[in-house]
Amino acid sequence: MYRFVLHFLAAALPAAASVVQTCRRLHTQIPGRVFYPDSATYNSSISSYYSGQERELNPSCIFRPTTTSEVSQFIKLITDCGDVKFAVRGGGHTLWTGAANIDDGITVDMRSMNDLDLSKDHKIARLGGGAVFSDIYPKLVPYNLTVMGGRVPGIGAGGFVTGGGITFLSRRHGYSCDNVYGYEVVLASGKVVYATESSYPDLWLALKGGSNNFGIVTRFDLATFPLGNMWYSDLSYNYTDSVLSAHAKAFSNFMKPANYDSAAMMGVFLYYTGQGFGVSDAMWYVEDVANPAVYDAFTKIPNLGGTSELATVDKVVEAFGENLPATTGRSYQLTLTFQNPPAAIYTELFQIWEKRITALANVKGLFIEFLLQPQPVTNGTNMFGLTPGKTDDVLIDMTAAYNNESDDALVESVINDIVNKQRAFLKSRGYLLDFIYLNYADISQNVLSTWGNKSLSKLRAVSKKYDPKGVFQKKSPGGYKLFK
Numbered sequence: 275m276y277r278f279v280l281h282f283l284a285a286a287l288p289a290a291a292s293v294v295q296t297c298r299r300l301h302t303q304i305p306g307r308v309f310y311p312d313s314a315t316y317n318s319s320i321s322s323y324y325s326g327q328e329r330e331l332n333p334s335c336i337f338r339p340t341t342t343s344e345v346s347q348f349i350k351l352i353t354d355c356g357d358v359k360f361a362v363r364g365g366g367h368t369l370w371t372g373a374a375n376i377d378d379g380i381t382v383d384m385r386s387m388n389d390l391d392l393s394k395d396h397k398i399a400r401l402g403g404g405a406v407f408s409d410i411y412p413k414l415v416p417y418n419l420t421v422m423g424g425r426v427p428g429i430g431a432g433g434f435v436t437g438g439g440i441t442f443l444s445r446r447h448g449y450s451c452d453n454v455y456g457y458e459v460v461l462a463s464g465k466v467v468y469a470t471e472s473s474y475p476d477l478w479l480a481l482k483g484g485s486n487n488f489g490i491v492t493r494f495d496l497a498t499f500p501l502g503n504m505w506y507s508d509l510s511y512n513y514t515d516s517v518l519s520a521h522a523k524a525f526s527n528f529m530k531p532a533n534y535d536s537a538a539m540m541g542v543f544l545y546y547t548g549q550g551f552g553v554s555d556a557m558w559y560v561e562d563v564a565n566p567a568v569y570d571a572f573t574k575i576p577n578l579g580g581t582s583e584l585a586t587v588d589k590v591v592e593a594f595g596e597n598l599p600a601t602t603g604r605s606y607q608l609t610l611t612f613q614n615p616p617a618a619i620y621t622e623l624f625q626i627w628e629k630r631i632t633a634l635a636n637v638k639g640l641f642i643e644f645l646l647q648p649q650p651v652t653n654g655t656n657m658f659g660l661t662p663g664k665t666d667d668v669l670i671d672m673t674a675a676y677n678n679e680s681d682d683a684l685v686e687s688v689i690n691d692i693v694n695k696q697r698a699f700l701k702s703r704g705y706l707l708d709f710i711y712l713n714y715a716d717i718s719q720n721v722l723s724t725w726g727n728k729s730l731s732k733l734r735a736v737s738k739k740y741d742p743k744g745v746f747q748k749k750s751p752g753g754y755k756l757f758k
C-alpha cells in the first residue's frame with residue numbers, strides 16, 4: 275500500500291510543479307495577466323461561476339487575456355508544457371463540474387476581451403470572445419438593434435454561441451450560431467484565423483454547435499437585428515389540474531404550424547420547492563405590440579398576476595433575471611427534444627414529473643424547474659442535423675438546484691428517472707427526437723452523437739485538420755469531446 279502511495283505522489287508532484295512553472299512562465303511572458311489563489315482577481319473569478327460544482331475547482335492560476343495576441347501566446351506556451359491542462363471560460367453558466375474550470379491547471383478567463391464594435395452599416399456587431407450579452411445589449415439599444423444573445427444576465431458569448439444559443443428571436447432567426455458571419459479563432463498551433471463561409475468554411479460551420487473542440491474564439495461577428503421595444507409578460511398560476519390541462523391545450527395549439535408566429539417565443543415553467551408546486555409562463559414578443567393575441571390562450575387562464583410590459587431588450591433581460599438566483603449551490607440539468615404532440619401527451623408528461631418529483635421533498639434548498647419551450651426555427655447553418663424551417667419542435671429542460679453535495683446521487687437519480695420515463699413515453703407515441711441541445715445538457719448525455727453520424731464525422735474531420743495533435747481534445751478536457 276505504501277509503495278502505491280509513494281508511486282502516486284511521485285507522479286503527481288512533478289505534474290503540479292509543471293503547472294506552477296507554466297504559470298510563472300506565462301506571468302513572465304505576459305505580465306499582469308496571471309492571477310494566483312487568494313488574490314482578489316482570482317477569488318472574484320472563481321466566485322462568479324454560476325454553479326457550486328464549478329466554484330469548487332481550484333486552478334493553479336487564472337489567465338485573463340486582453341488581446342488575441344495574448345491568447346495566441348498562451349496556446350503556444352501551453353502546448354510546450356508537457357501535460358499541463360487548461361479550461362476556457364466566458365460567462366461561466368454551464369452547471370457541471372469541469373465545463374469551464376479546472377483543478378490544478380490553468381483557467382483562461384476571457385471576460386476582459388469584451389469589446390463591441392459596430393460595422394459602418396450597423397449590420398454586424400463584433401464582440402470580443404469574452405463578451406457578456408447583458409453588458410452588450412444596452413450599447414445596442416440606442417441604435418434600436420440587438421444580437422442573438424442570452425435571455426438572463428451574465429451569459430457569455432463563448433459557450434452560448436458555439437453551443438447553439440436560444441434567444442428571444444429564435445423562432446424568427448434560429449439559433450445564435452445560425453447568425454454568425456465570422457469567428458476570429460486561435461488554433462492549437464497558436465495561429466490566428468478568421469473563419470467565414472468563404473474563408474475556412476469547414477471550420478466556420480463546425481463552430482456552429484461544435485463548442486470548444488477547435489480553438490479559442492477571440493471575436494464573434496454577429497448579425498444585428500432591428501429591435502426597439504418588445505413585449506414581455508411573466509404570469510404565475512396556482513398548480514391545479516385545471517391550470518395544467520389548460521396549459522397542455524394552450525401550448526400544444528401554440529406550437530401547431532398553423533398558429534406559428536415568428537415573433538412569439540415563450541416558456542412554460544412548472545416548479546417544485548419541497549413546499550409545493552407552481553406554474554408560470556414567460557412570454558416574449560419581438561415586436562412593439564402589447565398583449566399580442568397569440569398568447570390569449572395563456573393570459574386568459576385564471577392567474578395570480580405578474581409582469582406585462584413593453585420594454586427594450588436590456589430591461590427585459592434584467593427583469594427576467596430577477597426570477598432566477600444569481601448563483602446556485604449544487605445543480606443538475608437534463609434535456610430532451612420532441613415534436614409537438616396533442617394536449618393529452620403534455621398532460622402525461624406533467625404527470626410523470628409530478629408523481630416522481632416529491633421523492634426530493636426533503637432535499638435542502640431544493641428548486642426544481644421543468645421548462646417547456648419551442649426549439650429555434652433553424653435555417654440549417656449549423657451542425658445539429660435538424661430540419662430547416664421546422665416550427666413545431668419542442669424542448670424540455672429539467673433543472674435542479676439544491677444545497678448539499680450529499681444529495682447529488684438522489685437528485686440525479688430522480689431527475690434521470692423522470693427524463694427517461696418521459697423519453698420512453700414520447701418514443702412509444704412516435705414524438706421523441708434524437709437531438710439533444712448542448713447548452714442545456716449534462717455531461718452524462720451523449721450530445722454529439724445525437725446530431726447524426728454525418729455531423730459527427732464532419733466535426734471529427736475538422737478537428738483532425740486544424741488540431742492534428744488533439745490539443746483541444748486532451749489538454750482542454752472540459753466539454754463534449756469528439757473522440758470519446
